Structure formats: C-alpha cells, structure tokens
Amino acid sequence: MDLSSSKSIVIIGGGQAAAQACASLRLFGFEGDITLIGEEAALPYQRPPLSKAYMKGELAEERLYFKPEAWYQDQNIDTVLSVRATKIDRSAQTVELEHGGTVSYDALIIATGSRPRALPVEGADLDGVFDLRDLADVERIRPRMIAGQKLVIVGAGYIGLEAAAVARQMGLEVTVLEMEERVLARVTSPVMSEFFEAEHTRQGASIRTGARLASLGGADGKVTTAVLADGSELAADMVLVGIGILPNVELAEEAGITCANGIVTDRDARTDDPRVFAAGDCAARPLVHYGRNGRLESVHNAIEQGKLAAAAIMGKPRPPEDCPWFWSDQYDLKLQIAGLSQDYDETVVRGDIEARKFAVFYLQNGKLIAVDAINSPPEFLASKKLIMTGARLAPETLSDTSQSMKEIAAAAV
Amino acid sequence: MAKIIYVDHEGTERAIEATNGESVMETAIKNSIPGIDADCGGACACATCHVYVDDAFMEKVGKPEDMEQSMLDFAENVQENSRLSCQISVSDELDGLRVTTPESQH
Numbered sequence: 001m002d003l004s005s006s007k008s009i010v011i012i013g014g015g016q017a018a019a020q021a022c023a024s025l026r027l028f029g030f031e032g033d034i035t036l037i038g039e040e041a042a043l044p045y046q047r048p049p050l051s052k053a054y055m056k057g058e059l060a061e062e063r064l065y066f067k068p069e070a071w072y073q074d075q076n077i078d079t080v081l082s083v084r085a086t087k088i089d090r091s092a093q094t095v096e097l098e099h100g101g102t103v104s105y106d107a108l109i110i111a112t113g114s115r116p117r118a119l120p121v122e123g124a125d126l127d128g129v130f131d132l133r134d135l136a137d138v139e140r141i142r143p144r145m146i147a148g149q150k151l152v153i154v155g156a157g158y159i160g161l162e163a164a165a166v167a168r169q170m171g172l173e174v175t176v177l178e179m180e181e182r183v184l185a186r187v188t189s190p191v192m193s194e195f196f197e198a199e200h201t202r203q204g205a206s207i208r209t210g211a212r213l214a215s216l217g218g219a220d221g222k223v224t225t226a227v228l229a230d231g232s233e234l235a236a237d238m239v240l241v242g243i244g245i246l247p248n249v250e251l252a253e254e255a256g257i258t259c260a261n262g263i264v265t266d267r268d269a270r271t272d273d274p275r276v277f278a279a280g281d282c283a284a285r286p287l288v289h290y291g292r293n294g295r296l297e298s299v300h301n302a303i304e305q306g307k308l309a310a311a312a313i314m315g316k317p318r319p320p321e322d323c324p325w326f327w328s329d330q331y332d333l334k335l336q337i338a339g340l341s342q343d344y345d346e347t348v349v350r351g352d353i354e355a356r357k358f359a360v361f362y363l364q365n366g367k368l369i370a371v372d373a374i375n376s377p378p379e380f381l382a383s384k385k386l387i388m389t390g391a392r393l394a395p396e397t398l399s400d401t402s403q404s405m406k407e408i409a410a411a412a413v
Numbered sequence: 414m415a416k417i418i419y420v421d422h423e424g425t426e427r428a429i430e431a432t433n434g435e436s437v438m439e440t441a442i443k444n445s446i447p448g449i450d451a452d453c454g455g456a457c458a459c460a461t462c463h464v465y466v467d468d469a470f471m472e473k474v475g476k477p478e479d480m481e482q483s484m485l486d487f488a489e490n491v492q493e494n495s496r497l498s499c500q501i502s503v504s505d506e507l508d509g510l511r512v513t514t515p516e517s518q519h
C-alpha cells in the first residue's frame with residue numbers, strides 16, 4: 001500500500017523509536033501532520049544513561065533529550081504528552097485518547113515500548129521499592145543514592161548490574177539477588193557471567209545467585225527487609241527491581257493486530273494491517289541474519305525500525321538491516337555485543353580475561369553468530385560485519401591474538 | 414559559548430553556537446546537522462559520529478583516548494584528522510572549530 005501521500009501520521013509512544021520515526025519521516029520528505037502521543041510528561045529521551053551516567057548524577061537532564069522542544073515546533077510535529085492512547089479503531093482509522101478526543105491517521109506507528117515486569121511478591125508496593133525504566137523512576141531513586149545506604153537489587157540482568165555498579169561507585173552497600181545460578185544467565189555465556197560476577201564482587205557488591213526473593217518487609221509503609229525463600233533476611237533501605245520487561249502490545253492486540261511476544265511485523269516494520277506499523281521494544285520483527293522472528297530490546301533496534309517504518313510509509317528504499325548490537329557500561333568496563341548468541345554451540349575466548357580486555361565469540365556450526373567484547377572495540381566492530389556476511393571462522397584463528405581483527409576479517413570467507 | 418562550524422561532504426557550512434560541556438556530536442544532533450547518526454547517544458559504543466577535524470584545531474582538540482582510537486580504526490574512510498565527535502567536549506578554547514561530516518556513517 002502506497003502511503004506516501006498520507007495527510008496525517010500518528011505515532012503512539014514517545015521513546016527512542018518514536019523520536020527516530022519523526023526525524024526520518026521529515027528527512028524522507030513527509031510534509032503532512034505528525035502527531036506523537038506520549039504517556040510520559042517528557043519529550044523523547046535516551047534511556048541508557050538512566051542506569052549509567054544520569055543515575056550517577058554525571059549527566060544533566062537536558063542532555064538526555066534527543067531533540068530540544070524547538071525542534072518539534074520547527075518540524076511541525078504535534079507532541080501530545082502526559083496522555084495515553086487508549087484504543088485503535090482500524091476501520092475509522094482513529095486513535096482514542098485517555099481524556100477524550102480522537103486523532104485520525106492515514107498511517108499509524110505503534111512505538112509503545114515495554115514496561116518492567118512487576119515483582120510478584122508481598123511488599124512490592126512499599127515505599128523505597130522502585131523500577132528502573134523512566135526518568136520519573138530515576139528522579140525518585142536519585143535522592144536515595146546516599147553512601148552507606150543498603151540497596152538490594154532484584155535481578156542480575158544488564159540494568160540491575162549497571163545500577164549495582166553505579167551504587168557501588170557512590171558508596172552504597174549493594175546486594176544483588178538472582179534466582180538463576182549465574183548472573184546474566186538469559187543473555188550470555190557462563191564465561192561472561194563468571195567474569196561479571198567476579199568483577200562486581202571485587203568492587204564490593206554482594207552477588208547472591210540461586211537466591212529467590214520471597215517477600216519484602218517494611219515498617220510505616222517503608223521497605224526495611226528482603227526475605228529470601230530460604231528464610232534468611234537482608235536489611236534494605238531501598239530495593240531496585242530489574243527482572244525483565246513485557247512488551248506493550250495490548251493496544252494492538254485489542255485492535256486485532258497479530259501479536260506473538262510482540263506486535264508481529266514484516267521487514268518494513270509493517271503489521272498485518274498495511275496502514276499500521278510497529279517499532280522498537282514492542283515489535284517482533286524478522287531477524288534477517290538469523291532466519292527467524294524475534295523481539296529485541298535495544299537502542300539499535302528502535303532506531304532501525306523507526307527508520308524502516310518511515311521509509312516504508314514514504315515509499316523509499318528499505319534502509320539497511322544491520323547486525324543487532326547492544327552495549328553495557330559497568331565500572332570502567334565497556335561491554336559491546338554484536339549479534340544474537342542464543343543458539344550457539346561453541347564459544348571461543350580471545351584476549352586476556354585477567355587484563356579485563358577480551359572477547360567471547362559465539363559460533364553455530366562454525367559460523368560466527370555473536371560476540372561479547374569487553375573493552376575490545378575491534379572484536380566488536382569486526383564481528384558486526386562478519387556476522388552479516390555469514391562468515392565461518394576457525395576457533396584457532398579467532399583466538400590467535402598475533403593476528404589483528406582486521407587481518408582476521410580480511411582473510412574470512 | 415563557542416561557535417562550531419560544520420561542513421558537510423558537499424562543502425555547505427553551518428555555524429552553530431554551542432554550549433560548553435556538550436559534545437560536538439550533541440550540538441550537531443540538536444541542530445539537525447546532516448551526516449552524523451550518533452546511534453549510541455555518545456556512549457563511545459557505535460562509531461557513527463565520525464568527523465574530520467580541521468588541521469588548525471588538531472592540537473586544541475587533542476588526541477583520542479584508546480577506546481576511541483580503536484573504534485576509529487574500524488570507521489570508513491578514516492584519516493589522520495578523524496575523531497568521534499561525541500568525544501570532543503565544547504569549550505571556549507574550541508571557538509571557531511571546523512569539522513567536516515562524511516557523506517554517511519556506513
């Protein structure tokens with residue numbers, strides 16, 4: 001369906017994917033109305049610093065925003081903030097808003113992101129228990145980031161571990177509770193888990209794996225203790241919850257758009273309604289380098305799908321579908337990840353783990369499918385390209401540090 | 414305050430009043446300067462904010478740190494004066510800085 005002569009484009013959500021879609025639509029020459037409906041009070045901003053520099057107080061709030069307010073005015077983009085979209089009516093081509101009123105669309109982009117999984121234990125609603133997703137969460141957390149305070153983090157995923165690193169650097173007493181037997185269990189290999197666990201321990205955080213939180217206890221409505229399934233208790237002045245996210249698919253689902261752990265899209269970010277697109281954390285897209293569909297939770301994915309949707313609407317050639325990538329900063333460690341490691345059958349370590357400068361490559365039937373690179377940009381950047389070409393690499397070549405990544409990449413087939 | 418002059422690959426110049434403490438990348442993005450993607454938002458993680466620094470400013474801008482240097486080694490069309498613009502912080506010192514943006518970051 002050709003939508004390039006659309007008069008009105010509506011974007012539901014005001015995050016990374018929405019901001020990208022706005023910029024790309026104008027770049028691709030769309031001159032009609034753009035309405036961005038965002039539930040948060042803030043204009044679109046970057047989330048990664050929320051668990052890194054911004055949490056630590058090293059980045060001013062205005063530096064989180066992708067674009068200043070004036071840009072939206074200049075670009076004639078109507079930002080409807082602090083308002084939730086409550087319904088999509090596909091036959092009328094309208095979106096209903098929380099406080100009444102509707103907006104009509106010729107093309108619709110759903111960029112509703114995801115929300116933190118709720119902590120399913122008693123006491124989760126006590127004061128001092130926080131999620132880490134929005135600017136508003138960090139505003140509540142930051143005044144309590146005081147040296148000596150006891151912080152319990154539930155969940156050793158990237159966000160939990162990044163928060164642990166910030167809190168340790170600010171002098172808090174940190175305990176991380178993880179149900180699985182190792183940290184980052186769902187996203188990385190045992191070698192990497194072991195490395196991060198050792199690093200956090202060395203930095204003075206207490207990492208408790210195989211530890212299931214049973215409940216939170218409090219006094220006067222404020223959290224004071226975390227009770228584990230084995231009956232042991234930990235004192236807590238604050239609890240941060242980082243146990244994963246759920247995609248915000250309900251609006252699409254209720255409108256009858258196909259969802260399967262995410263709003264299902266084709267390579268152009270189009271749903272099964274040709275006028276409706278989905279981008280970012282809420283979408284399940286074809287992962288072209290892996291021959292399957294999947295939902296990604298990353299900046300790269302949100303940017304790319306924002307661009308894909310805008311290009312498809314404007315009838316432009318499809319922008320490149322890059323190898324998925326992600327990063328995480330903890331202490332002075334920069335982790336850069338290229339590719340998706342889920343289905344690996346072999347790992348290869350390159351570099352020196354002790355020196356905190358190494359990479360773990362993931363192979364499947366001899367083909368490079370992913371890398372986790374610690375303080376090692378060449379391994380990350382070279383792999384990003386190699387993964388897209390479907391390169392086969394011998395383990396002994398990958399681990400041979402007498403050859404540079406440039407040389408290895410040049411020789412790869 | 415410092416004035417930064419962005420020159421695109423076709424030679425078109427845009428002079429922007431930049432805020433001290435923000436990066437040359439952030440100033441570019443907020444002012445819709447073409448040719449810079451900056452996907453990671455300045456985390457020195459993506460290498461999509463590559464620019465060429467005018468020779469006259471090479472010394473004032475300083476040398477890249479190790480992480481940045483090893484990212485740059487993998488950027489397209491790297492030159493002696495290549496930098497990642499998210500790693501250059503604006504200050505009075507840099508008033509008049511000219512940087513050229515590439516046609517694309519890929």
Ligand SMILES: Cc1cc2nc3c(=O)[nH]c(=O)nc-3n(C[C@H](O)[C@H](O)[C@H](O)COP(=O)(O)OP(=O)(O)OC[C@H]3O[C@@H](n4cnc5c(N)ncnc54)[C@H](O)[C@@H]3O)c2cc1C
Binds near residue numbers: 134302328
């Ligand atoms: C603390 C933290 C750290 C992270 N660090 C990294 C990192 O280092 N690297 C990386 O690659 N990724 C990181 N991520 C992930 C990355 O930020 C997300 O993948 C990205 O923000 C997804 O963009 P999005 O536009 O899909 O969703 P979001 O940015 O979540 O935006 C969705 C927006 O839509 C709004 N919304 C939802 N429903 C409605 C509705 N019905 N009506 C109106 N508005 C609605 C939401 O309130 C939200 O503002 C991090 C995420 C967090 C939370």
Ligand code: FES
Binds near residue numbers: 451453458
């Ligand atoms: S913005 Fe990503 S490296 Fe500069």
